[in-house]
Amino acid sequence: MTKKIAGFMVLCMTFFMATSAMAEMPGSNPxxxxxxxxxxxxxxxxKFWDDHQGMQEGNEPHGSLNKVYVNDKTYNSTSAPFEYGAxxxxxxxxxxxxxxxxTVMYKVKDFNPKAGDWFYVRYTTRGKAKPYGxxxxxxxxxxxxxxxxxxxxxxxx
Ligand code: HEC
Numbered sequence: 318m319t320k321k322i323a324g325f326m327v328l329c330m331t332f333f334m335a336t337s338a339m340a341e342m343p344g345s346n347p348x349x350x351x352x353x354x355x356x357x358x359x360x361x362x363x364k365f366w367d368d369h370q371g372m373q374e375g376n377e378p379h380g381s382l383n384k385v386y387v388n389d390k391t392y393n394s395t396s397a398p399f400e401y402g403a404x405x406x407x408x409x410x411x412x413x414x415x416x417x418x419x420t421v422m423y424k425v426k427d428f429n430p431k432a433g434d435w436f437y438v439r440y441t442t443r444g445k446a447k448p449y450g451x452x453x454x455x456x457x458x459x460x461x462x463x464x465x466x467x468x469x470x471x472x473x474x
Contacts (some may be wrong), residue, residue, distance in 0.1 A: 332376050342402050345425045345436045348444030353404075354421065355444070360386045360406040366471045372410070378458075380409035380417055385470055390424075397466040398433065401426045405468070416442055419456075422467070432456050433467045 343349035343357075354360040363386040365371060375383040383408070391403040403424040409417050423436040429451050437456065438449035448454070459467040 336418045345428050347438050347449045351444045363388050364392045369470045381412045382410040399424050
């Protein structure tokens with residue numbers, strides 16, 4: 318009897334742990350990630366890196382101006398590589414400060430070990446994702462900064 322109860326409790330705990338872990342971080346797919354960054358943990362409430370605050374001038378292909386929001390896992394990573402679960406959301410603006418797109422990098426364990434395990438996605442302002450996953454374009458350019466974990470705008474100290 319007690320064994321059965323203990324077994325049941327272990328089962329329950331495993332279930333709760335699994336579901337809470339799932340609720341915490343999205344899978345490596347654009348829909349879950351969009352849900353996460355717009356509803357579960359709205360990125361506009363995240364931090365900026367200390368060395369990249371607010372709106373800044375940027376380079377092609379990302380648009381003239383940008384704001385880069387980072388979640389806590391990203392912000393708290395003090396040495397390369399970033400912690401798994403790190404998400405970087407870059408708002409891409411044109412010269413007239415109109416928001417054109419979001420480009421996002423999300424660090425997912427075992428997603429793409431050859432290139433820093435980053436899940437890349439470009440969203441329209443309405444959340445339509447294209448491209449996403451391991452786009453050659455994003456990766457080949459960001460690889461120039463592979464020794465800074467593929468990130469351009471933040472240098473580890
Ligand atoms: C031709 C080079 C190039 C390509 C292609 C490119 N990026 Fe970038 N990316 C940059 C540069 C340079 C920056 C630094 C910010 C800036 O200059 O606008 C940057 C910054 C970023 C950032 C902010 C974090 C950082 O690295 O500083 C994210 C997120 C990002 N890019 C995502 C993407 C995604 C997603 C794609 C593909 C859809 C992509 N990038 C394609 C060059 C590129």
